Amino acid sequence: MQGGNWRREEAVAVIPTDDELRRELAHGPLKRSGFDERLRRRIEERLDETPVRRPFRPSRLAGMGMGVCLVIAAVVLLIRLHPGNTGGTQQQLADSSGSDTVAGSATAVADAEETPRRSVLLLGLRQDTDGAASAYRTLLVSGGPDASDWSAADGDGIIMPYRTDFWRLDVQEIQGNNGTFRLVGAYNASRGDTGTLPPVRAGGGGIGPIEERILFAGNRYVGIARLTSGEWTYRMMDIADLSQPRNVRLIASDAERHMVPAVQTDGRLGVAETDAPERLGGIDEWTLARKAGRWIAVGREEGAGKRMESAVRRELPYAIGSVIVAHNELALYWDDIRAVQPAAVDAVTSPARNMAVILTDRKIVIYSMKNGKLDREMLDMELKPGETVIMAEWATHVDYVDEWIRRVSELFGGAPASRALP
Numbered sequence: 001m002q003g004g005n006w007r008r009e010e011a012v013a014v015i016p017t018d019d020e021l022r023r024e025l026a027h028g029p030l031k032r033s034g035f036d037e038r039l040r041r042r043i044e045e046r047l048d049e050t051p052v053r054r055p056f057r058p059s060r061l062a063g064m065g066m067g068v069c070l071v072i073a074a075v076v077l078l079i080r081l082h083p084g085n086t087g088g089t090q091q092q093l094a095d096s097s098g099s100d101t102v103a104g105s106a107t108a109v110a111d112a113e114e115t116p117r118r119s120v121l122l123l124g125l126r127q128d129t130d131g132a133a134s135a136y137r138t139l140l141v142s143g144g145p146d147a148s149d150w151s152a153a154d155g156d157g158i159i160m161p162y163r164t165d166f167w168r169l170d171v172q173e174i175q176g177n178n179g180t181f182r183l184v185g186a187y188n189a190s191r192g193d194t195g196t197l198p199p200v201r202a203g204g205g206g207i208g209p210i211e212e213r214i215l216f217a218g219n220r221y222v223g224i225a226r227l228t229s230g231e232w233t234y235r236m237m238d239i240a241d242l243s244q245p246r247n248v249r250l251i252a253s254d255a256e257r258h259m260v261p262a263v264q265t266d267g268r269l270g271v272a273e274t275d276a277p278e279r280l281g282g283i284d285e286w287t288l289a290r291k292a293g294r295w296i297a298v299g300r301e302e303g304a305g306k307r308m309e310s311a312v313r314r315e316l317p318y319a320i321g322s323v324i325v326a327h328n329e330l331a332l333y334w335d336d337i338r339a340v341q342p343a344a345v346d347a348v349t350s351p352a353r354n355m356a357v358i359l360t361d362r363k364i365v366i367y368s369m370k371n372g373k374l375d376r377e378m379l380d381m382e383l384k385p386g387e388t389v390i391m392a393e394w395a396t397h398v399d400y401v402d403e404w405i406r407r408v409s410e411l412f413g414g415a416p417a418s419r420a421l422p
Helices: 010-013 018-026 036-049 058-081 081-091 099-113 248-252 334-340 400-411
Strands: 119-127 135-143 151-158 158-161 163-175 179-188 212-216 221-228 231-238 259-264 269-273 281-291 294-301 346-349 354-360 363-370 371-381 387-395
Touching: 058 099, 081 158, 081 248, 081 281, 119 158, 119 212, 119 354, 119 400, 135 158, 135 163, 135 354, 135 363, 135 371, 135 400, 151 400, 158 212, 158 387, 163 212, 163 400, 179 221, 212 248, 212 281, 221 248, 231 259, 231 281, 259 281, 281 334, 294 363, 334 371, 387 400
Parallel strands: 179 212, 212 387
Antiparallel strands: 119 135, 119 387, 135 151, 158 163, 163 179, 212 221, 221 231, 259 269, 281 294, 346 354, 354 363, 363 371
């Protein structure tokens, strides 16, 4: 879900008209793909000159080889600087020596960039129903250039990729002296942990019921909504902390370790420790929410006089950094999505721009993408009443696609996958 960058100094060292090229680069696109009339004449004059015989030296042969390599590097640089004129540049190169080698190199670069890729999505969903605890499930969706690449399966709970492993997030229910505790926990499912969530330390009596819901899961962070004493608060937690025993007394007194928003040096929103100096001042509670196919940060200001309810949440005016969400780009216009699926409520697209998953009020529709647009409907699945997206994690690199499919399918217990029709 890229080729290297040539440094301009290397190109200048092998082009005879280096000063002129620098002036051309300073004033916009190169004329005639970087070859002007004077340069063409100078090359032709040099080709017509009678060669002067000199004694053969091995060092000259090495120098000639290095010179040829530098010329090839310079021409590839010019081609990449002006992709729109690639055809014209290659036609001019066909009239000079070594054109086959250079044109072949340029074609290889283009082919590498256009190689079809596969995508795998882990889509986490939370289902809220009146009078019942929230339920969670994870969808495993894969797609690629071939019809056989497309499949979808689901499993209970949230399977969240963290570092090189997959962790399971879920809510455990414990009966306390004064009510029920429903608390979020996590464990490393890939490592073969016990398969149960970490224990909860109930502490002394007098603590009423506590309910937690997962609002967001991504990278290493988990957004939680917590209901205590009839009021909701919102906290961002590190998944490593959720894998440790949790103390009900600390939770009830809001003394449990959590993360606060902080503005990074690039101006995007990151996270910090509660007492970090770079924390975003004035924001007491925050989490992530979905809006038109993207994650946004929402928060409640300190001293607002009441807990963070849906009516008082406000969107924080910062783009979300990759430390929280690795991929937060929707590669389609929302109006174009609604034109195909008028009942769309959410959507995600692959970093490779070859897959789109659109959620309507009743179903999940999976499309292939081509040239930045929706191509074909490949699969659809039921969206249960009250389900919303809480996680969207992608794998597009060739080293991870098959690994994600294999390992997550095992965690699902080998559940059969739905496959696209040919």
